[in-house]
Amino acid sequence: MTDAAPTPDADLARHAVKMAKKKTARDKIMAGKAGEKGLIIVHTGAGKGKSSSGFGMILRCVAHGMPSAVVQFIKGAWDTGERRLLTTHFAGLCQFHAMGEGFTWETQDKARDIAAAQAGWEKAKELIRDPRFRLVLLDEINIALRYDYLDVAEVLDFLATEKPPLTHVVLTGRNASEALIEAADLVTEMTLIKHPFRSGIKAQPGVEF
Numbered sequence: 581m582t583d584a585a586p587t588p589d590a591d592l593a594r595h596a597v598k599m600a601k602k603k604t605a606r607d608k609i610m611a612g613k614a615g616e617k618g619l620i621i622v623h624t625g626a627g628k629g630k631s632s633s634g635f636g637m638i639l640r641c642v643a644h645g646m647p648s649a650v651v652q653f654i655k656g657a658w659d660t661g662e663r664r665l666l667t668t669h670f671a672g673l674c675q676f677h678a679m680g681e682g683f684t685w686e687t688q689d690k691a692r693d694i695a696a697a698q699a700g701w702e703k704a705k706e707l708i709r710d711p712r713f714r715l716v717l718l719d720e721i722n723i724a725l726r727y728d729y730l731d732v733a734e735v736l737d738f739l740a741t742e743k744p745p746l747t748h749v750v751l752t753g754r755n756a757s758e759a760l761i762e763a764a765d766l767v768t769e770m771t772l773i774k775h776p777f778r779s780g781i782k783a784q785p786g787v788e789f
Contacts, residue, residue: 618747619765620739624722624756627770628788634717634750635662642666642673646714649675649707653700654720654753660789675713677703680720697729708743715748722753725760732757739763 586594621637623630641648650666658678666674679700700721707716725732736759743749751760761767783789 616746617765618743618745618749620743620763621748621750621766621768622722622756622760622764623750623752623768623770624754624761625768625770625772626754627772628775629770630752630754631662631719633768634719634752637715637748637750638662638666638674638717641715642670645673647673647712648715648717649713650677650717650719651700651704651707651721652676652678652680652719653697653724654680658789661785675707677707679703693727694729697724700724701730701735705738705742708738708747708749711744711747713747715750717750718752720753721751722756722760724753725757726753726755732759736760736763 623633635650638648638650650662652663663676663678666676677700680696700718701724704716704718704721707713721730721735724730725735739749740763751764756767777783
């Protein structure tokens with residue numbers, strides 16, 4: 581004689597018990613968390629979504645009425661949807677500084693790229709030092725660091741010694757250095773599985789920019 585199949589009511593009861601145990605465990609974990617801290621956040625990896633995630637955090641700050649700022653390092657010359665939205669509708673809550681002049685294979689001028697990156701970093705330091713800003717997004721700075729347009733040791737020393745205690749700083753771009761990853765509080769790696777560019781589809785507004 582086989583066992584009777586569980587009834588819907590029994591399944592619901594088991595689910596309720598399981599979720600109650602999960603809630604108890606979760607509440608215990610949360611009870612041990614207290615206080616706030618300004619985080620160093622890194623979005624890296626070959627997959628799409630690094631800048632998009634950073635701009636999502638900027639919009640969260642805007643929604644909470646928290647002043648924020650963006651410094652774009654490499655693709656600052658692009659006319660992006662994020663830039664249009666923030667500068668047109670939320671300039672009072674988000675400063676936007678497009679300091680880059682395009683990817684290195686577009687400018688083909690290393691000295692000019694270095695100068696643009698250094699100017700972007702000076703602006704970034706100014707914004708980060710200002711405690712009014714809750715979050716500062718350094719978009720594509722990891723690329724500038726990878727090409728040695730900026731000194732990663734200098735960037736890390738500044739973040740460790742001059743960043744206000746409650747300011748979040750988000751650094752995006754592929755190939756984040758191991759030193760930056762080690763120093764960060766939160767690191768997310770975007771993994772590329774499929775991308776339409778490989779199928780001959782160009783970058784499209786609303787998706788890539």
